Amino acid sequence: MTDGDGRTRGGFPSTRHSVIERIREGDPDARRQAFGDLVESYWKPLYKHLRLTWRLDPEEARDLTQGFFADAFEKAWLERFEPDRARFRTFVRVCADRYVMNARQASARLKRGGANRTISLDFEGAEREVAAVRAAPGDDPEAFFRDEFVRALFERAVRALRAECEGSTRDTAFCLFERYDLAPDEAVSYAQLAAEHGLTTMQVTNQLARIRRRFRAHALDALRAVCASDEEFRREARDLFGMEVP
Amino acid sequence: MSGLSDTAIARLKAAVTQPGVDSDRYTILDEIGHGGMGTVYRALDRDLGREVAIKIPRDAANRTLAHRLTREAQVLARLEHPGIVPIHDTGRLNDGRAFYVMKRVRGVTLREHLQANLDLSERLRIFERICEPVAFAHAHGCIHRDLKPDNVMLGAFGEVLVMDWGVAKVVGPEDDDADPAPVPAGATGPGTVVGTHGFMAPEQARGTAALVDRRADVYGLGAILFLLLTGEEPGSEAAGRIAGRSHIPRALRSICTRALAPEPSARYGSVEALANDVARFRAGQAVLAHRETPLERAARFGRTYRTAVLLVLAYIVMRTVVAFLAG
Numbered sequence A: 001m002t003d004g005d006g007r008t009r010g011g012f013p014s015t016r017h018s019v020i021e022r023i024r025e026g027d028p029d030a031r032r033q034a035f036g037d038l039v040e041s042y043w044k045p046l047y048k049h050l051r052l053t054w055r056l057d058p059e060e061a062r063d064l065t066q067g068f069f070a071d072a073f074e075k076a077w078l079e080r081f082e083p084d085r086a087r088f089r090t091f092v093r094v095c096a097d098r099y100v101m102n103a104r105q106a107s108a109r110l111k112r113g114g115a116n117r118t119i120s121l122d123f124e125g126a127e128r129e130v131a132a133v134r135a136a137p138g139d140d141p142e143a144f145f146r147d148e149f150v151r152a153l154f155e156r157a158v159r160a161l162r163a164e165c166e167g168s169t170r171d172t173a174f175c176l177f178e179r180y181d182l183a184p185d186e187a188v189s190y191a192q193l194a195a196e197h198g199l200t201t202m203q204v205t206n207q208l209a210r211i212r213r214r215f216r217a218h219a220l221d222a223l224r225a226v227c228a229s230d231e232e233f234r235r236e237a238r239d240l241f242g243m244e245v246p
Numbered sequence B: 001m002s003g004l005s006d007t008a009i010a011r012l013k014a015a016v017t018q019p020g021v022d023s024d025r026y027t028i029l030d031e032i033g034h035g036g037m038g039t040v041y042r043a044l045d046r047d048l049g050r051e052v053a054i055k056i057p058r059d060a061a062n063r064t065l066a067h068r069l070t071r072e073a074q075v076l077a078r079l080e081h082p083g084i085v086p087i088h089d090t091g092r093l094n095d096g097r098a099f100y101v102m103k104r105v106r107g108v109t110l111r112e113h114l115q116a117n118l119d120l121s122e123r124l125r126i127f128e129r130i131c132e133p134v135a136f137a138h139a140h141g142c143i144h145r146d147l148k149p150d151n152v153m154l155g156a157f158g159e160v161l162v163m164d165w166g167v168a169k170v171v172g173p174e175d176d177d178a179d180p181a182p183v184p185a186g187a188t189g190p191g192t193v194v195g196t197h198g199f200m201a202p203e204q205a206r207g208t209a210a211l212v213d214r215r216a217d218v219y220g221l222g223a224i225l226f227l228l229l230t231g232e233e234p235g236s237e238a239a240g241r242i243a244g245r246s247h248i249p250r251a252l253r254s255i256c257t258r259a260l261a262p263e264p265s266a267r268y269g270s271v272e273a274l275a276n277d278v279a280r281f282r283a284g285q286a287v288l289a290h291r292e293t294p295l296e297r298a299a300r301f302g303r304t305y306r307t308a309v310l311l312v313l314a315y316i317v318m319r320t321v322v323a324f325l326a327g
Helices: A019-024 A028-053 A058-075 A088-105 A123-132 A141-165 A171-180 A190-197 A201-225 A230-241 B006-017 B063-078 B120-139 B214-230 B238-243 B250-259 B271-282 B294-304 B306-326
Strands: B026-034 B038-045 B050-057 B087-092 B098-103 B107-109 B152-155 B160-162
Touching: A019 A028, A028 A058, A028 A088, A028 A123, A028 A141, A028 A201, A058 A088, A058 A123, A088 A141, A141 A171, A141 A201, A141 A230, A141 B006, A171 A190, A171 A201, A190 A201, A201 A230, A201 B006, A201 B026, A201 B038, A230 B006, B026 B050, B050 B063, B063 B087, B063 B098, B120 B160, B120 B214, B120 B271, B214 B238, B214 B250, B214 B271, B238 B250, B250 B271, B294 B306
Parallel strands: none
Antiparallel strands: B026 B038, B038 B050, B050 B098, B087 B098, B107 B152, B152 B160
């Protein structure tokens, strides 16, 4: 059963081609689109990884982030992923680590890097987030990369949700979601939100319940888009969110 | 969009993992807590316009957890007592998991409550209140089997509730001895040997389900009493450790030691017997667990009837002084 927009009733995304399948497709447009999905989900975790785990300065981290994705696209590195050996998320991080090591050893950052092959990314925003990181990655860069991957995934889902709600009847619901669930610190109470929007508390909780279901669907869609297979999607959902996806 | 804060990420993760209740009646709001068996959510009952709590098994694929949750609902349904949280409804999630709806208890766990500086009398009053629903359950053929401070809630108005009947054993015609031991909080799954270390009776920890009877709950209550008296976790040697605490009245130490006896036959035969002994202590009477020396009896008499004893002593002194002055 679907809820009218291609998703199952439980909010799970419908099956679609995996990102690796799409990258491997002969169609250049499909490959470019798949790479776009990958970059959107991975650039910020990778940039923060380079800044905080590798302790690179902002300029070097920016160049290497751009260079990595540019080279990965041109040289088809990610197509070599073998699902039996690691999860795709780990594969991306390990590839990036190797890329940084090689680039530094060759001392050819500017030559190899992305300075002349710019991908438009909001590095200033990412740098503000780096400044706000309270705990350094420490001894577990994989855990740090995973947490930042989730953050990027949720940001993508929030953007999709915002776009879906804008100009529709769900606009108020998104405002409530923004005030309650996206608040950076302590959330307001349901009663306070009700008073602000001229609703009853029950209307607030109902709208929040519905918008959270949509957020869940977008988050799982975003995750599915960057997993290599259905099996990895299920594994990632279990690992990242502790949930079983049918 | 600027980056999401860690607080927002935590809320969004909760939103993603929040189960979808296949019902027009309930809206899940947020998570209240979770344990080895399941997660409890705060939810809104839209029909009645009130907040409730919904308990859902942790793992959709785990049949044992599903069975336990269903049985817990059945146990709660048969136990109507002010000290046991009432169940309102049952249902199924979109993914097939069973859930049940119960009263939302606003309060703190006993463990949290003990952070406050409570006097001995208050601690013992709470203990007696914990015994009441357990004794009631025993009278209705249910043994809790997982009594511990985290499973006792204290409400805003002083009410004491015994929670989490998920591993309760039903005795009598519906005896279910085949059920494995309780699942500890944070454990990986059912069948793990012990529940919370220190609060589980030795025969239960050995996994000998057939030997577990209501005296296992007497042991659990004894461990809770140990915590109430000492402020320490009972551990495996609680009965031995309490004996050396001379600042605790000897009668109370004896009650605790008897409740924590390794052999079930050496414990109180029932929760009522345990609670009655504690009540006797509170009333200044001799307790069954301890045979008093004449000196202890006199001291207890003095404590219990302090005013009368002081009056009599004052009268005797006065008469002595008058007699001396007269002559």
